[in-house]
Amino acid sequence: MSAFKLNQIEDFTTAQYVELLRLAKLNYKFIDYRELAFEERGVLWRHDCDYSLNRSLRLAQLESQESVNSTYFLNPHCEFYNLLEKRQTEIVEKILLLGHDIGLHFDAAYYDIESEDQLDALVKREAGWLKNWFDVEPVAFSFHNPTQFLLSCERATYGGLINCYSRTLKTAIPYCSDSNGYWRFRRLREVLESAQDPCLQVLTHPGWWQETPLHPRERIFRSVYGRAHSVMNHYDHGLQTHERKNLAGPAGSLQFLKKISIVQYQLCDFLWNSGHLNELLLELYRLHIRQLKSFFRAAAVNYWHVRPSDVDEFLQQIELERCISQLTPAVCDVAWDVITSTSDIEYQRWSQICRTLFRQGHDVSSDIAEEGCLYFCKILASAAVWGGAEDAIFNEGISVIESVEMPLNTKTRRQTSPLLGSQKWRALKQKFATDP
Numbered sequence: 001m002s003a004f005k006l007n008q009i010e011d012f013t014t015a016q017y018v019e020l021l022r023l024a025k026l027n028y029k030f031i032d033y034r035e036l037a038f039e040e041r042g043v044l045w046r047h048d049c050d051y052s053l054n055r056s057l058r059l060a061q062l063e064s065q066e067s068v069n070s071t072y073f074l075n076p077h078c079e080f081y082n083l084l085e086k087r088q089t090e091i092v093e094k095i096l097l098l099g100h101d102i103g104l105h106f107d108a109a110y111y112d113i114e115s116e117d118q119l120d121a122l123v124k125r126e127a128g129w130l131k132n133w134f135d136v137e138p139v140a141f142s143f144h145n146p147t148q149f150l151l152s153c154e155r156a157t158y159g160g161l162i163n164c165y166s167r168t169l170k171t172a173i174p175y176c177s178d179s180n181g182y183w184r185f186r187r188l189r190e191v192l193e194s195a196q197d198p199c200l201q202v203l204t205h206p207g208w209w210q211e212t213p214l215h216p217r218e219r220i221f222r223s224v225y226g227r228a229h230s231v232m233n234h235y236d237h238g239l240q241t242h243e244r245k246n247l248a249g250p251a252g253s254l255q256f257l258k259k260i261s262i263v264q265y266q267l268c269d270f271l272w273n274s275g276h277l278n279e280l281l282l283e284l285y286r287l288h289i290r291q292l293k294s295f296f297r298a299a300a301v302n303y304w305h306v307r308p309s310d311v312d313e314f315l316q317q318i319e320l321e322r323c324i325s326q327l328t329p330a331v332c333d334v335a336w337d338v339i340t341s342t343s344d345i346e347y348q349r350w351s352q353i354c355r356t357l358f359r360q361g362h363d364v365s366s367d368i369a370e371e372g373c374l375y376f377c378k379i380l381a382s383a384a385v386w387g388g389a390e391d392a393i394f395n396e397g398i399s400v401i402e403s404v405e406m407p408l409n410t411k412t413r414r415q416t417s418p419l420l421g422s423q424k425w426r427a428l429k430q431k432f433a434t435d436p
């Protein structure tokens with residue numbers, strides 16, 4: 001069996017999740033930890049919330065749409081979320097409002113537990129926290145990353161909560177889990193389809209269930225970095241709301257990018273703040289080339305009626321950065337230094353540095369790289385402003401080229417007749433074919 005098949009990554013989507021719920025409903029009755037009835041073809045459906053409360057809410061909503069309830073086990077020591085953070089607390093409240101239960105996901109590694117009495121006292125203490133925070137009684141507890149010692153603690157309850165790993169539950173109820181983002185022992189779909197188990201305990205971790213198939217580490221990456229971006233956003237937004245200065249250092253020059261592409265902004269912001277200046281310089285240079293092509297293509301198509309495929313063919317034959325200072329006056333009727341607020345000499349110097357960096361792979365010093373980053377931020381921002389005010393380029397900014405088509409009434413100022421356009425295009429091609 002290939003590793004891909006073993007992972008069954010296509011199983012872990014929300015669409016598949018709904019199908020699993022429907023399959024489960026066909027053969028089992030959803031029961032909760034208050035009404036453990038092993039003989040009745042019951043299924044205990046539980047979630048250990050290890051990675052994401054946002055994904056927990058998503059699953060809770062899907063379960064509610066399917067008219068079933070489950071139990072969400074929450075870890076007060078979780079590295080991936082903070083239960084006392086306002087937005088996260090609100091998520092738990094929403095899950096409860098949908099009719100689901102909560103349990104304690106107990107992280108024994110936080111303590112140094114040596115006896116069952118200690119375990120009893122600590123589970124009781126943490127159960128009290130959940131009750132105080134959310135004003136409901138947790139119904140059971142499960143171990144986070146259980147050790148041999150913890151698995152040997154097999155009493156029915158500790159600290160007043162049902163133990164999901166009690167001897168009775170472990171022996172009486174067959175179990176199926178998605179631990180680590182794949183089916184380690186049994187595939188849940190097959191378990192539910194065959195329905196051979198008289199009753200079941202199903203454990204899923206909501207972070208594993210995403211909208212599209214992803215490898216397990218990709219799913220964690222999404223949760224972790226999604227949260228990190230949200231925290232940075234919270235910081236920036238807080239300063240803005242209170243009209244305070246946001247002293248971002250040189251990386252503050254990337255602000256213009258935020259309005260154009262949030263993903264590009266996050267990437268560049270990360271590179272700058274983590275000191276990857278050569279990588280950032282290349283990325284900004286790449287964005288700049290993309291912007292140039294986008295502008296040139298938009299202008300040629302909209303002003304001169306050139307076919308997009310002809311423009312692309314032409315762009316493949318020339319080195320755009322070398323010719324751009326002559327191309328912009330010809331096609332856009334405006335000087336290059338007006339668009340970019342820079343001189344051609346300075347521009348050619350930085351283009352040369354980037355081409356060398358790109359082709360020969362020799363890093364430049366961090367001082368030069370940072371100077372280059374500031375330079376490309378300046379011309380990217382300046383050109384984006386110019387493009388935004390230009391009919392043919394419109395809000396092109398540095399977005400993808402495909403959005404070049406626009407309503408006729410915006411193609412006004414510099415537009416020629418198709419005949420004149422094709423004459424101008426032929427002349428331009430001839431000039432650069434012989435004199436690139």
Ligand SMILES: [Zn+2]
Pocket residue numbers: 048049050105143144145
């Ligand atoms: Zn866990």
